[in-house]
Amino acid sequence: MLLCSRRVYFIFLFFIGLPPATAQEPIDEYMPELSLKALLEIDIAGAAVRDLGLGQAIKTANPFELSAMQLPLSVEVINSRTMRARGLKTVTEAAEHLVGVISGESPAEPSSFSMRGFIRDSVIVLRDGIRLGPASMTMRPHNTFNLQQVEILKGPASLHFAAPTASGIINMITKKPVIGQESATELFGAYSRFDSSEWGIGRSGPVTDKLAYRVDINRAASNGWVDDTDSYSFNITASMLWQVSPSLDMLLSFDYLDDDLPAYWGTPLVPAPFSREPISGIINTDNGSVLDQQLRFNNYNIDDQRSDSEHLWSKITANWQPSSRVKVKNTLFHFSADRAWKNAESYVFNPQTSLLDRDRFFVFHDHQFYGNQLDINIEHLLGQVEHQLTIGLDYARTDFERARGFPDGDSVDPYQPVAGLFGPLDKRLSPTKIDEFAIMVEDTVFLNDDWHLSLGIRKDFIDTTRDNFDENGIFIVEDSFKRTFKPTSYRLASSYQLTENLSVYGQFSTGHDPVGSNIYLVNANENFDFTDISQLELGVKSVSADGNIEMTSAIYKTKRENILLLVTHDSVGNSGSQVAKGIEFAASGRLSQNWRVGGNFAYTRAKYEDYLDPDFGVDASGNTPPNVPKWVANAWFSVNNIAGLPLELGGGVRYISKRHTNFENTVTLQDYMVVNAFAAYTLDKLRISINARNILDEDYAPWGDIFYPNQIGIAPPRAVELSFQTKF
Template sequence: MAGHEPPDEFLPELSLKALLEIDIAGAAVRDLGLGQAIKTANAFELTGMQLPLSVEVINNSTMRARGLKSVTEAAEHLVGVISGESPAEPSSFSMRGFIRDSVIILRDGIRLGPASMTMRPHNTFNLQQVEIIKGPSSLHFAPPTASGVINMITKKPVIGQESATEVFAAYSRFDTSEWGVGRSGPVGEKFAYRFDINRATSNGWVEDTDSHSLNITAAFRWQYSPSLDFMLSFDYLDDDLPAYWGTPLVPASFSQAPISGIIKTDNGSVLDQQLRFTNYNIGDQRSDSEHLWSKVIASWQPSSMVKVKNTLFHFSADRAWKNAESYVFNPQTRLIDRDRFFVFHDHEFYGNQLDINVEHLLGEFEHKLSVGLDYARTDFERARGFPDGDSVDPYHPVAGLFGPLEKRLSPTKIDEFAIMVENALFLNDNWHVSLGLRKDFIDTTRDNLDENGDFIAVDSFKRTFKPTSYRLASSYQLTDNMSVYGQFSIGHDPVGSNIYLVNANENFDFTDINQYELGIKAVAADGKVEITSAVYKTKRENILLLVTHDTVGNSGSQVAKGIEFAASARLTENSRVGGNFAYTRAKYEDYMDPDFGVDASGNTPPNVPKWGANAWFSINNIAGLQVELGGGVRYIGKRHTNFENTVTLKDYFVVNAFAAYTVDNIRLSVNARNILDEEYAPWGDIFYPSQIGIAPPRSVELSFQARF
């Protein structure tokens, strides 16, 4: 939010020599960032210790040291986050008892729309860090949702930094390869540039599930004067996702080799080892996309008391799915019944964000005020259809082809205007209170057309939503090394969490969310130990409910309570340990799911484990050599895959390990993922209850990193 962004927001402003001397050895156990100025949801550039929020950061060094190549992998190593990579909803997340579109996904602080419709897997090479804000605490990006915010922050140029190049390459099992090249440097005294390109390909661990992605980020910064700078940036993504939509459940009596330890079902269905690596998709399947972000950012600091930042942005995307997605065992024919579904997105999104920060004395107290004005326009055209499916042999499926495309169009136009006001009053050097308010005006026009392109008036509509969100919070620094905080926040989720899919016969409004949270943050006097902990209660009310066969309305509620804890410690100069755990108690109090008509009252929401934990260690400079060894273990408790809670994914442990050797500015690494070859399912897709996506087996990766 600053007029001239602090250098440590993206990359340190260092000489070339100092930059090249940065070593990621020991970074596998991340610092908790309590002394760092967090970018997300932080208008006043407070440190993690000062923020009255639950905030987490995982930076590029830690992601590279652990071999975390995707945002999904990086987020899963933070407190209480689980995710799935279903091609239907790439990079879906679950946090604090809420799932899917209750998690806001940002790219450099801008939200595209519901994550289930717009999210794609993203690499970490092009990123400086990933930040997470828990709960409905962030007012700046959209009406705050129940789970929180995940913000991917790309690498940016820094004025005054000497030229440097980064190179990365990796190869692992299933012919999986990835490479990246980054270059940054000055152009004269007032200009700087940054360019990063990442390419990844894989044959996949299931047959015929090739995938690839190409991500190019580029930015050019102009320091017009000491108080004014401009940045032009581009972010391009082209990808094709794996065609694996899951392994079908079959009766135990039919299975040739039942897999134990992954699932438990009320009807006795099992997963068959003979089907685990079989692909049931069609031969001409599609799950691809092409995205392009363009942004112009102007930052102006007319005085030491006033900072202004304006972001003008444009986004366009084409996405396509054409698949046999659902695989259901038919007990009469003993075949797998497959559906057909296609959907194409033509998505354009543009707008402007204006932020004004003022710091002054209010009487004898330091007062900080932030005012934000946002406008965004969405043009989203969705073409889809449901051709007839077919049936295939479970053990010898014939891929076949999709068939004819008969499209139905559903154009959606959304105009969003929002005003945000945040105040922070510093009552003394140790205590501050803050109040934030956000008011949204969201005009939605949804048209539905039939197969002939004719307008269907009864299914089309116009609505205006005016949700109001706010947050009251306070932080008190008990000592230089310990602070406590508390907050109460009000937020809103869109209907069904996805405003792109609602129809005219749905009598709906945004759901209401409230959260109470208390937390503590501490650093040992010598700085070797960091600890954070939080307790919270979040309630979501007026959830969409099925009222009649084809009509929905607002009613019902969902409650989540939990405890979160994270710690990081430097045991010796060359050894570190760290870990976290989350306990979540979530349930529907009164809820009738509108998609399936299931009464879920009293049940646990899908993909919400009661327990989740991570632990990591690293030891470097072993025997006086530039050798580092490290590893980690991840535990996720049992989860349900559906609203009835009739299919349960069992708990699992995953162990990873790495070894690295550094010489000069080159690092050679071996990363072993799922080293114990654990068979488990990380996620259950609620729309495909008859199949389960099984995690990949053990793999070993060789990687090379260099800076020069």
């Protein structure tokens, strides 16, 4: 950790010490598209209602920069302007405002997501197009200040980055320097209830006419809305862009994160007769257990708890365009992380003692990850037919050492808990080494000006070595293994432009999930293979003739087969299936010069067709997967220039229908509606905002952690935030 911190310190000093910049030549066409006007624009009035951006090119899995209207898949973008206008401080909050996405913030699995009927590691999470591994094991909460935008691709729609998974991809894209821009500085600060604060500073500009830099620093901290749940996050993203020649540029970047998560593992369920003040409207249980208002803000964790991490990305990316029809992109990367959890995580009411029985669990990660991504993109003619060919070669090496232990627990009074200490650490080591190599080929054929067809295939070779040791450091032969996986994925998709402002598309795609969705946790007694995923999707995208209204809709059916199934009490294999069907819709409209409205909804029907859960031995056949609601809806409006003043008012409503927290479907989280509102005043280059979150003070539970069935994480109460933003 010390070495990591020193490296970031010197990076920070280097960028802060750069000389003042002066105006340079116009931005080169090969550089990222970001004008100086956009960089310095502080008037973000109306941005709270998100543009669907159908005429823009997304950055994720789009090497030929096709517009969103042309792409034969469901894709969404929320940019930094919209995230700032809505007061969205984390990637989790930003993703939840897109179509059909819900999430949870359990410290066990920060930023878990549910999309299109599948959850957790069925969602690939990327940082600038690179996947670390299973999100449930590697993901941390990330801020939005350091980001240019967040992009989501739904379903197994992309062959880039990794074997496609059932839910899709969430890609966090950090801010980058631009050749030719003048210097600019951005400042942001916010303060709200529970002593929650955040600040950010960004600086970008040229060093020479061929060299530009950018550095963004963000820190957030809070005392938490539950007792003794202090948290903080500190993130630096720094990069330097060198235009070596008109056809070659190189980007060196660093991304550092140091965080400590809130130690809130949920409020325990207790029998209704024991409860002093039952909370209604949050949860229904088959056994009559309830949540108690007098336990709502109690923390049942230990005094010396830990949920912290330190991460450092180092990347160098080369973009080379040897001709007008050939582009080559190569990214060499290294990632290192230390993560630590040491907590009392599970709280189970004991009817014999009327106490809460607490466990003890600790786990430490030493995570090293490095590799290379090479993409070759060629535009060419075969006869009179134009083709766009992409060839991808990926290699990655993972060294992941996991030390864990389960010391004896204790019991505490539900109403007057005594924190206590963790106890001894008797470690069991489980090092995992994974070598991944993949080749991807995709060809897009433009049959005419309006119709194109894409066919792609991806082949992965994954060599996995998993070792297990007991508390005494003795190698456990029967639990350790070596194995090579060779999943193959393919995709057939087509888009047709019916008119200039209306397109239809369809696609059939396949993909694979690792066993249990997390290859880092499997053992030799699990006779496993990768699951098989298939998806059929049809969609429509349209823009009104005047460009003021945008709409997208999609219907899909996704099936996952050969998922993990309990075979005996101590072994599992591949069997069972899960299916999800749904419809998604999004719209954005400008009603007048000052009025904007937008919204989206998703309807999902998901169930296990044949499934015996291996973690709990539960027959879930015919049941709905945990954390999958039938309905998810969002709506936003904004109006600016009120009474001729630079004043903007706006707000949003989010609705989530009922969903279950377990495979038995015996615990149900009730539907809820959250209302947010904001007011903002812009004066020259200063914007002052007031954001009211959960303005109706709704009590609700956003997520149920399947591994903690006896407790529920309740969302924070109403909070009002005052913030400012300026650029100069």
